[in-house]
Amino acid sequence: MSNNLNDSKVNPLALSESADTADTNKADGEIAHLERGKFQPGLDGVDEEIAEFQDSSIVITPEENKRLKRMIDKHVLALMLGTYFCQSLDKGTLSFSIMGIREDAKLVGNQYSWLTTCLYLAVLVCEFPQNYLLQRLPVAKWFSFNIVSWGIVVAASAAANNFAGLVVLRTLLGVFECSIQPTFIILTSMWYEKEEQVVTVSLWYCMNGLQTAVGGLIAYGFFHIQGTAIKNWQFLFLILGLITIVWGLFVGYWLPDSPMRGGRFWSQEDRTKMVERVRENGTGIQNKKWKKDHVVDALTDPQVWAFVLIQFANTIPTGGLGAYSNIIISQNLGFSVLQAYLLSIAQGTWQILVLLSAAWLATKTKQTLLIMIVYTIPNIISAICFITIPNNKDHAVVLLIMFYFTIFFNAQSSLSFSLLTRNVGGQNARLRFSLPLPSSTALVTRSALKALFQAKDAPLYRNAFAAQLGCYCFSIILFVFLRLYYMRKNLLKRRATALAKGLSETTEDERNDEERTHVNAFSDLTDRQNSEFRYSY
Structure with missing residues (x-):
């Protein structure tokens, strides 16, 4: 069963009848890309x-x-x-x-x-x-x-x-x-x-x-x-x-x-x-062979670089908030060490609730990227408040609440990684580049975060929070792009499959996905090589 809404109905990039020829050419191009995998269905690559x-x-x-x-x-x-x-x-x-x-x-x-x-x-x-x-x-x-x-x-x-x-x-x-x-x-x-x-x-x-x-x-x-x-x-x-x-x-x-x-725990059946x-799933289980075409596929895959940018935009806000929260909790609220640790119980519990609620909503609605957008909005509100509200004891409680708003951003990490596990096929593509590239971006960004919260900007740190506000807005742009990209790729895959079967290229209804045999599920194809692969978003 499809994980998303009807692509052909909601896709804003759907072409009119006057663009049928161009669209057919794109579907033909999709077939050419699939053929570059050079596999024999159900046998080679397993x-x-x-x-x-x-x-x-x-x-x-x-x-x-x-x-x-x-x-x-x-x-x-x-x-x-x-x-x-x-x-x-x-x-x-x-x-x-x-x-x-x-x-x-x-x-x-x-x-x-x-x-x-x-x-x-x-x-x-x-x-x-x-x-x-x-x-x-x-x-x-x-x-x-x-x-x-x-x-x-x-x-x-x-x-x-x-x-x-x-x-x-x-x-x-x-x-x-x-x-x-x-x-x-x-x-x-x-x-x-x-x-x-x-x-x-x-x-x-x-x-x-x-x-x-x-x-x-x-x-x-x-x-x-x-x-x-x-x-x-x-x-x-x-x-x-x-x-x-x-x-x-x-x-x-x-x-x-x-x-x-x-075998030590379960029967062969x-x-x-x-x-x-x-x-x-279509993403395979394991394959220990080196495949150069997988590496090329990963390095030229727009979704991989979108995830790199998402990690960049995600790391900047989360990396600098720890020190700022200590100012609110220790200095402005005047909490003792034990009281600060007790408050961390509420913070940790709230983080768990945020992650579980985001996962439940994404699973229930089958709209992961839309949920990521929704969970970014509280962070935009918090950044605006951090920029405009003085960081002193008179406003400590309000700022503490706004700090709890920033925890909504943690849902970005868990949901984006779930998109990676679902949407990147091929063991070489996933392990060599699709996983380490976004993580490496996060590490490089984290190493540079010391320059974000500077003493000269205290106590408001307007520049730091302006940068964070920009990251939140940039994240939403990336989510919209990734959603449109996945919708478009699903549409072209359906049309390419229809053309390969000798059907009309307008045979793009997602109900036809039910007829997929998943014969190449374990052939270690990348998501772009596998004609039966459908992206979740």
């Missing part, structure tokens, strides 16, 4: 493991599909949630500087901020190699190795007592932790149907909110460890690191590398059904 398990004749009832999803959730989703929570806690340990790590490690000047910068630089350098290894190696085993490795790094940080040691360890933390998001996107597209992916991505993004809610309280508890040979921050690093190591070993045991390799339940 991974050997998948070939053993695919069976398009299998019929999966709704009740059976629910049973299969529960089994998958138990082994995949549960581990993604636990891992993302561990990662959020481990990466955030440095932010608990109240414990005295600055003094004990004798950090001076910008050394403390460099401990965060070096982590992001490591992620930037290692993300492309990590994506390459994820395609070549068993996903679960490599994922487990990275989790255990960063757990060792976090635990070892308890022994660091100077800037040089902390820099080395924080850099290694970035090397191993940069595997998280690409692995999760691979797992989401590998195990879950398109209709399930919005909620799945949003659920593991909710772990950021959970970390915000409980991370501060955990740190506050460790803060009260006083008068011992081991410092309280060392206890925190050591215990969180050891927990992560144990969790990583469990992930290696409990998480199958793919639906085809779940169930594994075949798990493969077939994602056939209609």
